Amino acid sequence: MLGASHPLTEFEWSIVKRHSACTPLAQLEIEWLRKQGIPSSALAHPDLLLRADVHFRALRFAYPDEIEPDAEMERALILLVRDADGHPHDLAAWAPRSRRLATWCGRAVCIGNAMGPRLNEHGALPVYPSPLEWLQEGCDGIVIIDPVAASHELFDLGPIAAMGGAEHARELKALFEGLAPCIIAGTVLTSAI
Structure with missing residues (x-):
């Protein structure tokens, strides 16, 4: 994904190294994911889906070497998150059993x-309610991790397609409620009207 013109920064390398240190999926995990309707291609593209035991704390997660030894751990699938230019940006952990999702x-x-790319006839951004549906659809569109931050980043990108049905659409509508561009009345603007 990265061109030769962009050497990885130290931070990007730390993300890649941490992702690479995770464990490959076990055959039973691959079979479970396939039974959920996830295509094989989604397990390796855009990046390899791996696993790790992590500790969830709100919208963040930590690896065992980053926390107290007696902290509660949960098996999660680890996804490398890239920015719009394809550079390593963060890691996401998704625990299918608890449905927890964090970075x-x-x-x-x-x-x-x-x-x-916008994938439907309306040019809307597909937003899935969880990584399961996103993976089932071959990783097209997005899954929101941090609703508050996402609402500010996404509100002016155009139409959004709630791919999880009517309830998901209501949740997304509530998320964006009250967001509008800041409008300032100035003397130049007022006199021109």
């Missing part, structure tokens, strides 16, 4: 590329 660094507000 390692707190930088990513969603999984997927919000600036990527």
Whole structure:
């Protein structure tokens, strides 16, 4: 994904190294994901889906070497999150059993590329309610991790397609409620009207 013109920064390398240190999926995990309707291609593209035991704390997660030894751990799938230019940006952990979703660094507000191609006839950005649906659809569109931050990043990108049905659409509508551009009345603008 990265061109030769962009050497990785030290921070980007730390993300890649941490992702690479995670464990490959076990055959039973791959079979479970396939039974959920996830295509094989989504397990390795855009990046390899890996696993790790992590500790969730709100919208963030930590690895065992970053926390107290007696902290509660949960098995999660680890996704490398890239920015709009394809550079490593953060890691996301998704625990299918508890449906928890969080980031390692707190930088990513969603999984997927919000600036990527619009995939429906209305030019809308597909937003999925969880990584399961996103993976089932071959990683097209996004999954929101941090609703508050995402609402500010996404509100002016154009139409959004709630891919999780009517309830998901209501949740997204509530998320964007009250957001509008800041409008300032100035003497020049007022006199021109």
